[in-house]
Amino acid sequence: MADLQDISNEKIRQEIEEFVENPDEIERNIETFARVRPLMQEIAAALIEGDDGTVDALTKQALEDKIDALEIMDDGLIAAMGVVGIKFRDNYIFVPEVLACARAMKAGMAYIEPILSASGVEPLATVIMGMVKGDLHDIGKNLCIMMLRGSGFNVVDLGVDTSDDEFIDAVEEHSAPILGMSALLTTTMPNMGKTIEAFIDADMRDDVKIMVGGAPVTQEFADDMGADAYGKDALECVAVAKGFLSVQA
Amino acid sequence: MSKPDDSSEKQTSSVDPKAYQESLERLSKIFTGMVQHADEVSKVRCPYRDRMDFCTAKFKCRNQISGGVGEALETCGHDGVFDFRSAWESDPGNYQRAKDKIAKSGQHARRERALQKRGSPKA
Numbered sequence: 001m002a003d004l005q006d007i008s009n010e011k012i013r014q015e016i017e018e019f020v021e022n023p024d025e026i027e028r029n030i031e032t033f034a035r036v037r038p039l040m041q042e043i044a045a046a047l048i049e050g051d052d053g054t055v056d057a058l059t060k061q062a063l064e065d066k067i068d069a070l071e072i073m074d075d076g077l078i079a080a081m082g083v084v085g086i087k088f089r090d091n092y093i094f095v096p097e098v099l100a101c102a103r104a105m106k107a108g109m110a111y112i113e114p115i116l117s118a119s120g121v122e123p124l125a126t127v128i129m130g131m132v133k134g135d136l137h138d139i140g141k142n143l144c145i146m147m148l149r150g151s152g153f154n155v156v157d158l159g160v161d162t163s164d165d166e167f168i169d170a171v172e173e174h175s176a177p178i179l180g181m182s183a184l185l186t187t188t189m190p191n192m193g194k195t196i197e198a199f200i201d202a203d204m205r206d207d208v209k210i211m212v213g214g215a216p217v218t219q220e221f222a223d224d225m226g227a228d229a230y231g232k233d234a235l236e237c238v239a240v241a242k243g244f245l246s247v248q249a
Numbered sequence: 250m251s252k253p254d255d256s257s258e259k260q261t262s263s264v265d266p267k268a269y270q271e272s273l274e275r276l277s278k279i280f281t282g283m284v285q286h287a288d289e290v291s292k293v294r295c296p297y298r299d300r301m302d303f304c305t306a307k308f309k310c311r312n313q314i315s316g317g318v319g320e321a322l323e324t325c326g327h328d329g330v331f332d333f334r335s336a337w338e339s340d341p342g343n344y345q346r347a348k349d350k351i352a353k354s355g356q357h358a359r360r361e362r363a364l365q366k367r368g369s370p371k372a
C-alpha cells in the first residue's frame with residue numbers, strides 16, 4: 001500500500017493532508033498520485049490551483065515528451081478534478097474556484113482534443129451556448145458548459161449579453177446542430193423567444209435544436225416560446241443535448 | 250497563454266476510444282457531484298463569492314466593499330445566509346409581463362414557421 005511520502009509533489013501531498021478527510025478517499029488519492037509520474041503530479045497541482053497558464057504549458061511539455069494523451073487526461077487532469085470535487089463538496093472552495101479549475105482543465109484538453117480527433121474520437125456534437133441579450137449572470141451557463149464538455153461535447157461559449165445575430169452567426173459558422181440559451185432574469189427571459197423568432201426569420205429554425213434554461217425558465221415558458229426543450233439544471237442540459245442527437249440519429 | 254500548436258502531431262500513440270470513453274465517464278461522475286452541490290450552495294451563498302470572501306463578479310453589486318487602493322478584488326459584504334431564489338416571486342408585474350411577451354413571440358414564431366413550411370421548403 002502506498003504512503004503519502006510516496007507522492008513526490010509537495011503541493012499534492014499538502015492538498016491530500018489538508019483537505020481530504022474521508023479515509024477511503026485519502027487512500028484512493030494516495031494510491032493514484034503515488035503511482036503517477038512527477039510531471040502528471042505537477043499538472044494536477046496546477047489544475048487544483050486553477051492555474052490555466054501552467055496547465056497549458058505542462059500539458060504541451062508532456063506531449064512533447066511523448067507521454068500518452070490519455071495518461072495526461074487520467075493521471076493529471078481527471079485525478080486533479082477528483083480532488084477539486086472533494087474540496088468543493090466539503091466547502092473548502094466555492095463556485096469561483098471550481099470554475100477556475102474547469103478553465104485550467106480546458107487549457108489542458110485543448111491539446112488533447114486534436115489527438116482524440118486524429119484517433120477517430122470525434123466530439124458528440126457542437127453546442128453553441130450563451131446568455132441572452134441583457135443578461136450578465138453566467139455561472140449556471142458555465143456549469144452547463146463544464147458538464148457538456150465533460151460529457152464529450154464541443155462547446156462554443158458566446159458568453160453574456162448575446163444578440164440574436166451573434167447566436168445565428170455562431171450556429172452558421174460552426175454548423176452547430178444544438179443551441180443552448182440561458183436567462184436568469186424575468187426581464188431577459190423573453191429575449192429567448194425573440195432569438196427563436198430571429199432564427200425563423202433567417203430561415204434557420206429547422207437547422208438547429210434549441211434548448212433553454214436558467215432559474216426563471218420553466219417547461220411551460222419553453223413550450224410557449226417554441227423552444228425544442230427545457231433543462232432545469234446542468235445534468236438535464238446534457239441529457240437534453242444527448243436526446244437531440246438520438247432523435248437525429 | 251500559448252495557443253495549442255502542433256505538439257499533438259509529435260504524439261506517436263493514438264487514443265483508444267473505449268479507454269477514452271471510460272475516462273469521460275469518470276470525469277462526468279465527478280462533474281455531476283459538483284453541479285449538484287453548486288445548485289445547492291448557490292441557494293444560500295452568492296456563487297460569485299470565493300473562498301477568501303472576495304467578490305469575483307465583473308459587475309457592480311451593492312454588497313461589494315472596496316478593499317482600498319490597489320486591491321484587485323472587492324470583498325463581499327453579504328451575510329450569505331439567505332435564499333436568493335425566493336426573490337423570483339418578488340415582482341409579479343415583471344413576471345406577468347414576461348409571460349405575455351413570451352406568449353406573443355411564441356404565437357408569432359409558430360405562425361411564421363408554419364408559413365415557411367407551407368411556402369418554400371428548404372432544399
Ligand code: B12
Nearest residue numbers: 136139140180182185186213214215231233234237291333
Ligand atoms: C449572483 C447573482 C448576481 C450577482 C450578484 C447579485 C447580488 N448579490 O445582488 C450579479 C452581480 C451578477 C447579479 C446581477 C444582477 N442580478 Co442577480 N442574482 C444572482 C444569484 C444570487 C445567483 C445566480 C447564479 O449564479 N445561480 C447559480 C447557478 C448554478 O444557477 P442557475 O444560473 O440557475 O443555473 C442552473 C440552472 O438554471 C441550469 N441552467 C442555466 N442555464 C441553462 C441553460 C440551458 C440551456 C439549460 C438546459 C440549463 C441551464 O443549469 C444551471 C446549473 O445547474 C441569483 C439568484 C439565484 N440563486 O439564482 C440572482 C438573481 C438572478 N439576480 C437578480 C437581479 C434582479 C439582478 C440585477 C438586475 C440586480 C440589479 N438591480 O442590478 C442584476 C442584473 C445584471 C444583468 N444585467 O444580468 C434577481 C432576478 C429577479 C428576477 N425575477 O428577475 C435574482 C433572482 C436575485 C435577487 N435577489 O433579486 N446577480
Ligand code: SF4
Nearest residue numbers: 295304310312313325
Ligand atoms: S458582492 Fe455581490 S456579487 Fe459579489 S459576491 Fe457578494 S453578493 Fe455576490
